Amino acid sequence: MELRDIEIFLALAEELHFGRTAERLRVSQARVSQSIKQQERRIGGALFERTSRNVRLTPLGERLRDRLHTGYGEIMAGIDEAAATARGQVGTLTIGTFGPHHQKIAAVLDLFRQRHPQCELRIREILPADPFGGLRTGRVDVGLLWLPAREPDLTVGPELYTEHLVLAVASDHPLASRDRVKIEDLGDHPVVDLEGPIPDYVWEAHTPSVTPAGRPIRRGIAVATLEEAFTAIGTGSVVSPIGGYVAASRLRRDITFVPIADGPILRYAPVWRSASENTLVRAFVQAAGDAQKTT
Structure with missing residues (x-):
């Protein structure tokens, strides 16, 4: 799973709306939908329940969200720290x-x-x-x-x-x-x-x-x-x-x-x-x- 796909999944898990997720990440709604479908195929199960009125996480999606949230935060913190260090060494x-x-x-x-x-x-x-x-x-x-x-x-x-x-x-x-x-x-x-x-x-x-x-x-x-x-x-x-x-x-x-x-x-x-x-x-x-x- 690419880092961008993880970011899309976590954003959709928060927004529970494909349109708002696309706007937040500055990508097309089709890109969000495509990414989620690819993740579900790779995992072998549905991550979201979709209806014409709402989107919600499945139990599998909730577990994945909880596990990825911490790891993603650590990755981004590490990247930010490295960038700050590089700036400081000039x-x-x-x-x-x-x-x-x-x-x-x-x-x-x-x-x-x-x-x-x-x-x-x-x-x-x-x-x-x-x-x-x-x-x-x-x-x-x-x-x-x-x-x-x-x-x-x-x-x-x-x-x-x-x-x-x-x-x-x-x-x-x-x-x-x-x-x-x-x-x-x-x-x-x-x-x-x-x-x-x-x-x-x-x-x-x-x-x-x-x-x-x-x-x-x-x-x-x-x-x-x-x-x-x-x-x-x-x-x-x-x-x-x-x-x-x-x-x-x-x-x-x-x-x-x-x-x-x-x-x-x-x-x-x-x-x-x-x-x-x-x-x-x-x-x-x-x-x-x-x-x-x-x-």
């Missing part, structure tokens, strides 16, 4: 990352572009001092942020990758000659602080406030950008844990990066504003999950 999606971190999700970006070539994908930088600001202002649709992100208005997606921290120190700093350092060493040197609305619990995951032995780690110069942090570190007045991926892209003669033997491991995941979730955001998260399965 537009612009802005991804925010820290510095060069978009290169860490190159496979995700490539897969998303393959699946949705009509969508423009933009990359914008997120400042560590304000990781959630771009999401809340709409400047960024999805942010690739280190965890945790325990914000009531934000949704966190699947973890995509991790990053080890290294310690950035001035090249003539006493720690610069070490093969590696430990978090306990930070109790002896002030560290960079962030000047911005970053929640304390987020910064704590990156730069702890106490050493494993419980000694306080002093906060020194407050900075708003990575460049400001490197400038302050280069003077020797502060040190700072830095993501290893960012450090590798910012090699400088005045700064040495020393591995941290027991440093925190940053876990990164896509984060988006719950109220702004749409088909593009869901498509990106789907691509992220699928790309992970193939790596």
